[in-house]
Amino acid sequence: MNRLSRAVLGLFAAPRVNMREDYGKVRRVQQRLAALSGPRYRTAYRQTVAEVAGRLVPVRVFQPRQKRRDDVLLFFHGGGWVTGDIESYTPACATMADLTGCVVASVDYRLAPEHPFPAGLEDCFGVARLLLQEPHRAGIGSAGNVVLVGDSAGANLAAAVSLMLRDQGLRTAGRQILLYPVTHWDHDPLTSPFASVRHHGEDYRLTNTEVQDYFELYVPDPVQRRNPLVAPLMATDLSGQPASLVITAELDLLRDEGEEYGRALRAAGNEVRIHRVESALHGFIALPRFSRSLREAYEVIDDFLDGSLNGGPT
Template structure:
C-alpha cells in the first residue's frame, strides 16, 4: 500500500479528545525508567493457568552473559511458524515479565509458538548491547529452531513492536550484511525507523500531529534515544535508524502495522515504501483510531483484533506481489 492509497482518519474530535485522556503520564524517562519498569511488571501479573511457557537461556556470543528467552505455547497449535519476538519500551523499559500477557495473547491468537527475548536494556547497556542480544538469539534460532523446542523444520518469523520493531529491522539488515541466514518474513508493529522526532525538524507530519499527546510524545522518544544512544551523532546510522539505510535490498517479506494516532505512524509507513522501492515484498496496514502500544491491550480490543486479523492473513501467505512481479 502506497502513501497515496492511505487515507486520513474519520475519527471525530470528540473521540480524539477522549483518547487523549488515556495518554501516558508525563514522566522524565531519564530519571524514572526504573520506576516505569517496576510499574510495568506489576501491571502485567497474569494467572499461570492462562498460558504455558518455558524459560530458557542462550549464552551471548562472547560467553559473558546469558540471554533469557521465554517460550510461549498456544492453547491450540494451528501453525508451524515460530514467532521470535523483540519487545518494545524504548530500548529502556519492558522485559519478558511485562510482556508476558501480550506474548501469551500472541501465541493464542496466531496459534504459533512465540519466543520472547529479554535483551539487555539501556542505560545500563546502551547500543549496541540490546541489538547484539537479539542478533545472537536470531542467528541461533534461524539455524536451529529445535533449540527452543520447536520442530527443526519450523519457519522463524521475526516480530517486534515499537523499539522492538526497530530491533527487528536492524537484525534483518545486519544478518544480510554478515552473510548469515536471515528470516524469510518479518512483522514490524508501529516501529521506530528514524532518529529525529523533533517537531521542528522532522520530515514526518505525524510527529507534529501526534507528538504532544496520546500514548507517546516527542519528548519521551527523545529521552529514550538519549539513553539508548547517548552520542547524538551516532544515531544517524542504519542499525539505529533503518529508514536512512542506503541499501534496503534483500530484506524479508515484511508486514508493517502502524497506529493512526501515533507519532511513529508516518515513519513506519515510509519504511514500508522504502523497502518496496528496494524490491522487497511489503504489506503496510494502518489501524485507524489506534494508539501507540496497542498490541499490549486486552484481547477484546478492536485495535488488537484488527491487527491480528492482518497478522493471520500475512502468516497464511496473503501478501502483495513484489514490485518486479507486479510490473511483469
Template sequence: MLRLFAAPRLNIRKDYEKVRRMQSRFAALLMPPYRTSRWQPLPHDEHLHVPVRFFQPKVKRREDVLVFFHGGGWVTGDIDTYTPACVRMAELTGCAVASVNYRLAPEHPFPAGLEDCYGVARVLLDEPHRVGAADAGQVILVGDSAGGNFAAVISLLLRERGYRPPDRQILIYPVTHWDHDPDTSPFASVRSHGGDYRLTNAEVEDYFDLYVPDRQQRRDPHVAPLLAPDLSGHPATLVITAELDLLRDEGEAYGRALADAGNTVQTYRVEGALHGFISLPRFSQSVQDAYEVINAFLDGDPVEGGHCTPREAI
C-alpha cells in the same frame, strides 16, 4: 476520550526505574496462566546468556515460531511485563512465541540490546530445532516499537554479515528514524500526534538519550534503518502502524523504502489506534484488526480491508 488514556508525563531520563517498577506491578495483576519453558542460548560466547521464554498456544494451528522483541524504548519492558502480550500472541496466531529478554539502556546502551537480539536470531535461524521449528523458514522475527526497530536492524545485520536472513518479519509501529523533533522531523505524524496521546516527542527523545547518548550515532542505520543505503535482500515484511501514533509515518516510509528496494512488503494502518495497542486486551478492536492482518500474512494472503494503507503508497 483518547487523551484520557495518554501515558502520564514522566521524565524518562530520571524516572525510568520508576516506570519499570510500575510496569512490573501492573503486569503481575494481569498475568494469565500459560504454558512456558525457559532456555538460554549462547548468542555471543560462553559468558553471555540471553533468557528466552517460550510460549505454546493452547491450540497449535501453525508450525511457525514467532521470535518476539518487546518494546519500551530500549529502556523499559521485559520478559515478564510482556508475558500477557505474548500469551495473547500465541493464542491469536496459533504459533509458538519465543520472547527475548535483552539488556536494557541506560545500563547497557547501544548496541548491547541489539546484539543480544541479533545473537538469539542467529542461533534460532541456524538451529531452528531449539524452538521446535522444522527449518529456518518457520522462524519469523516480530517486534513492536523499539523491538520492531531491533527486528528491522537484525535483518539488515544478517544480510551485511553474510548470514541467512529470516524469510518473514512483522514490524509493529517500529522506530525507523532518529529525528522526532516536530520542528525538524520529515514526518507529519510527529507533529500531529507527538503531543497528546500515548507516546510524545519528549518521551522518544528521552529514550534516545538513554539508548544512544551520542546524537551523531543516531544516524547509524543500525539505529535508524530507514537511513540504510541498501535495503535489498530483506525478508517478506508486514508493517503495522497505528493511526494516532507519532511513529506512524516513519513506519510506513520504511515499508515504502523496502518495497522500492525490491522486497515484498505489505503495510496496514490500524485506524483509531494508539502507540502500544498490541498490549491491550484481546477484545480491543485495534488488537482484533491487527491480528486479522497478522494471520493473513502468516497464511501468505494479501492484506485487505478499509484500514489498509493504499497499495500505491508502498
C-alpha cells in the same frame, strides 16, 4: 476525527514523566503490574536461555492453545530500549501465540542506559542467528519458519537484525512483522520530516519528548543515532530483506516513519504489506483481546502468515 473523540482518546495519554530520570520508576511499576497478572499465564510458557557470545539471554517460549502453524515468532518487546521485559509482555505474547496458532519466543534483551547500543541489539541478533543457524542451541525447539516480530523499539530491533543477517551473509528470516516501528532518529516536531510527529506527538500514548529521552538513553552519541542499525530508514541499501508486514497506528507519532520504511523496503525490491489501524494508539498490541484495534491487527497478521501480501499499499 472529531473533537469529542480526540478528547476521549486524550484521556489515555501517557503520563508526562522525565524518562531520563524516571525510567527506574517506570520499570518498577511494570514489574508490579506483571506480578499481578503473571500467575494466570504460567502454564502458557516455559523459560529457557540462549547462549550468545558467552552470555545467557533469557527467552520465554509460549505455546498456543491450538497450534495451527509451524512458524516460530521470535519476538522483541517494545519500551524504548529502556523499559519492558519478558514479564511485562507475557500477556501480549500469550495472546500472540493463541491468536496466530504459532510458538512465540520472547527475548529478554539487555536494556539501556545500563547497556546502551548495541548491547540489546547484539542479544536479539545472537538469539535470531542461533535460531536460524543452530536451532538446537537456541533453547527454543524446532525452528520451523522463523518470523521476526517486534513492536515499537522491538520492531526497530527486528528491522536492524534483518539488516545484520543480510550484511553478514547469514540465513535470514522468511518474514518480519514490524508493529508501529521506530525507523528514524529525529522526533523533534520542529525538524522531523514526518507530519505524524507534529500532529500526534503531544496528545496521546507516546510523546515526542519521551521518544527523544529514549534515544538519549539508548544511543548517547547523537551522531550514532543516524546509524542504520539505530535508524533503519537511513540505510542506503534495503535489498534482500524478508517479506515484511508493517502495521501502524493512526494516532501514533511513529505512524509516518513506519509507513515510509515499508515503502522504502518495497522500492528496494522486497515484498511488503503496509496496514494502518484507524483510530488506534501506540502500543495497542498489549490491549485486551476484545479490543477492535487488536483484532484488526491479528486479522492482517493471519493473512500475512498464510502468505497473503494482498490488501494494497497505503
